[in-house]
Amino acid sequence: MNFYHSVTLDIKKCKGCTNCIKGCPTEAIRVRNGKAFIMQEKCIDCGECIRICPNQAKFAVTDDIEKLKSYKFTVALPAPSFYAQFKEGTSKEAINAALRVLGFNEVYEVPLAAEEVTAAIREYIKKNRDIRPLISSSCPAVVRLIRVRFPGLIRNIVPVKAPVEIAAKRAKEILSRLYGLDNRDIGAFFISPCPAKVTSVKQPLGTSESYVDGVLSMGRVYAEVLKNIGKGKHQSIFGSAGGLGVRWGRAGGENEALEFGNRLSVDGIHDCIEVLEEVELGRLSDIDYLELQACSGGCVGGVLAPENRFIAGVRLKKLAEKLGSETGIDEASVKEDFKEGYYFFEEEIKPVPAMKLDEDMAKAIKKMELLERIQKELPGLDCGSCGSPNCRALAEDIVQGRANETDCVFKLREKVRQLVEEVMELSQKLPPTMEG
């Protein structure tokens, strides 16, 4: 299977330091031959390594704004967090108008779709009572994390599409109805705070094809929009989001909008892992809905979001309060569409067994025995100098033929010492022909 990833290594900038391998939540990175490399099947595009790398050698591949030119009609899909990037008092309308100046024909606010999705999730929680906790599918890095590290919890994921997908779907439906536009002529571009969203468009989970045509880096678009704030006017044919949808841009916002059931919200990938471990032990069955955000602070903390996550978080909250809890969404029609299956995934999410030692379990058991023996002989310092994140990972790499025992600097030192001892011993020996 081929994996598309937005998170990419700039090999020229990589110095082969071991910062990223230790921070990676799925142990997907190794340093070999002086450079980092990402193991495709384990990477979940969470962007932790982009944050950690001191040399800016990791980056997220996004689409170029030039791509707008390939479509007759373009729609901008700004994430809720986008509206928190600008100084307080900047209205959604002003930001949308600046997007028009940039070349978009229309703007469909993703927070508006988030309001619709909120209602759909509420319906789902009410109708499905046998699995608890249900886990939000909105953070694509979390969904991929579950697929790789917690395959037993795939059944807990709410199979409702993310707001950006619904935004693109709605926008295209309305445009083809009003203007008779063909879907192929409409380019829907998401303005994204994170690389995981890029991946979820290029290689979607739960659906065969995304309704989104391109993903732009929030940071890049921000720079352009900033220049054009106050310019232009825009009267959208689409609706406008209220405070509930905007809240989705920060951690806990999804739960606030949901206003139903016993909810828990956790942000930051390592905290997400901690709570998923507990769910796996059957410990959170009294929670109805679990909102998990891979980025600390939620989407405002995404690696492509330019503003500091705390500042953006406060702004988002204020904007949401100002907009109030009015919603342009008709709950009754959402319920109708829900029954029709409008919001659901079209495909099952399949586990990625990237943690498996072998396809054949008998072989995996043998490998595991060897792994444990090797691990016992390693120093257990988890220093990372070997290029693997910790001693156990090195033992795994040795078993899988990806590394050698002497990659461990301590083992190498031991070997050298033994060699020296042998040389010393030999140097004492004289051929019988020589005098002693």
Next chain:
Amino acid sequence: MKLKKIKEILRAEVLTGDDGALEVEVTNACGADLISDILADTKKNAVLLTGLTHRQIIQTASMSEFAAIVFVRGKCPAGDVIEMARENGLPLLRTEFPLYESCGRLYEAGLKGDFEDSKGLKERQSEEEKIAGTMRLVYEVCGGDFNMAGKATEQAKKVLKQLGVNPSAMRRASIVAYEAEMNIVIHAYKGKLIFDITPSLIEITAEDEGPGIEDIELAMQEGFSTAPERIREMGFGAGMGLPNMKKFSDEFEITSVVGKGTKVKMKIFL
């Protein structure tokens, strides 16, 4: 063919192994430079020909029950590796011939594999292998230590995932093991949590030294608990532990002696 004969054919030097060891009868051989291929080899009474000389090769060969190792291409392992083989009673030989020629010479001399005529046998053998391949994980659990509670299950979970246990069995095993571990922490002085894993099942045994259970039938009822108030305040002791263990496992067995301890055995089929 005796190991002695192999030594002659390959003009090999003996690195470790006495005359007695060279009398061993070898009926098959495996030539490989990849650990995973060597691990996958299921031949009996075979000699391993390889160019790998690190410590893992000794561990791998012992685990796969090879009769001896012949290092090819004149490769020689370090002193500590030879020492390790000596401790394991694994004879080591060394030849100047490369892998291909070493294999060829042995084949010519009559040491032929049984790949063609043993395909059926091989399948049966690998079935046997599957039953034989068991992995055991043992964790000590300390009674009353709530800070460490759950750690054993957490570690075992990692291993189960790496072994490729299917998601549903994985989930059930996690739940029953955690409940069993918590029972030891809550009720016993100390105990052990043991996982025996084979390709067809996971057997989890929780054995403790503790007060034991007076009335097992009563203890198995949902909602019944003898946990003291302070433990209930922590959210444990809801009386669902044993019923959950029974519910999520395929086979459940409990024995207890009052004043001595309790043993729970659970099976989850894969």
